[in-house]
Amino acid sequence: MTDKNGIYLSVDGDDAVRVIIENNIKIQTDRLKVSDELIGELEYDMSNYEVVLEHISEKTEPLDDIGVYSEEQFSAVSNAALELADGVRENDLTSGVLLRATVNKLLDFEDDGTAMCLMTAMSNIVDALREPLDTRYILYKYLKSRSEFDTSEEWLRKNILPKGYFFRRDYPCEIINYDLFTNESRLSQVYFFDNYTDYFVFLFLKFAEQGRRVLECPCCGKLFVPKSNRAEIYCDRVLVDGKTCKQIAPKLARKLKQRNDPLLEKYEKAKNRNYKRVERYENADENSGVMRLTFNEYKAWLDKASEMKRLYLQGKIISNEFLNVIRALD
Numbered sequence: 001m002t003d004k005n006g007i008y009l010s011v012d013g014d015d016a017v018r019v020i021i022e023n024n025i026k027i028q029t030d031r032l033k034v035s036d037e038l039i040g041e042l043e044y045d046m047s048n049y050e051v052v053l054e055h056i057s058e059k060t061e062p063l064d065d066i067g068v069y070s071e072e073q074f075s076a077v078s079n080a081a082l083e084l085a086d087g088v089r090e091n092d093l094t095s096g097v098l099l100r101a102t103v104n105k106l107l108d109f110e111d112d113g114t115a116m117c118l119m120t121a122m123s124n125i126v127d128a129l130r131e132p133l134d135t136r137y138i139l140y141k142y143l144k145s146r147s148e149f150d151t152s153e154e155w156l157r158k159n160i161l162p163k164g165y166f167f168r169r170d171y172p173c174e175i176i177n178y179d180l181f182t183n184e185s186r187l188s189q190v191y192f193f194d195n196y197t198d199y200f201v202f203l204f205l206k207f208a209e210q211g212r213r214v215l216e217c218p219c220c221g222k223l224f225v226p227k228s229n230r231a232e233i234y235c236d237r238v239l240v241d242g243k244t245c246k247q248i249a250p251k252l253a254r255k256l257k258q259r260n261d262p263l264l265e266k267y268e269k270a271k272n273r274n275y276k277r278v279e280r281y282e283n284a285d286e287n288s289g290v291m292r293l294t295f296n297e298y299k300a301w302l303d304k305a306s307e308m309k310r311l312y313l314q315g316k317i318i319s320n321e322f323l324n325v326i327r328a329l330d
């Protein structure tokens, strides 16, 4: 089981056991919830990753007009790619390990010494690093759309399955001689991943099978999976002073109602407007002249803006400060 770098996973409903392998060593074995792992991944702020990636992409330009590439240039790009993966790993072990595994696989190619060969290798690396950014947007989009459908079945049939090309992938599995959940010796099936998109799309499908709902918390603006089928409006994230959205939000909502504040309406409008911009940008062809707003830029803004909304409602900042954040992307 330790001859490949990446993640082994065994899944049972929302429970999973994961084994992370790096440099032929099991570095971590842990249990996780499929839903937490999926939603949690979308919380990471990848806007800095996006900036570094653009920088790496620039390094792949030819050295002159006739398309000369050097070995030094190639090693600079591959080192920067591995560094980027390691940077991710500091906060987000799963993604860091998957990104590193992907880059390492791409470094293993036959170099015939031609410029074409180096160019292709570099652009493969940049494409592979860019893929998670698209994946995050797509997964967010479909998780968010779950609330538009009454049942999970309807959501899958109308929204997810028609996009088969994205969700239909190969998920390599292996038979090992013990059970990851119980450690008992018996034959069991495990999946193996060394690619970000495959791993998270697999979790998405495993989540979809469970038939659960996804809601957007009106307090912090983040997605969450309600614990039960009871009417839950707010999420359980700790928002401030050890208190969760669920504990704080009802009081804030009362204030919100009493105030009838045009600024709060502006905030809601900006949220919808900016998300529409993301949809337009992410779905547009390159060079189509659509204004740039990536999913990760939007997410970073939304986190900031919803935090400012809370501070504003609690009277900790003045209206101008809140307004500046609302308008930050205009």
Ligand SMILES: [Zn+2]
Binding pocket: 217, 218, 219, 220, 221, 222, 234, 235, 236, 237, 245, 246
């Ligand atoms: Zn919340």
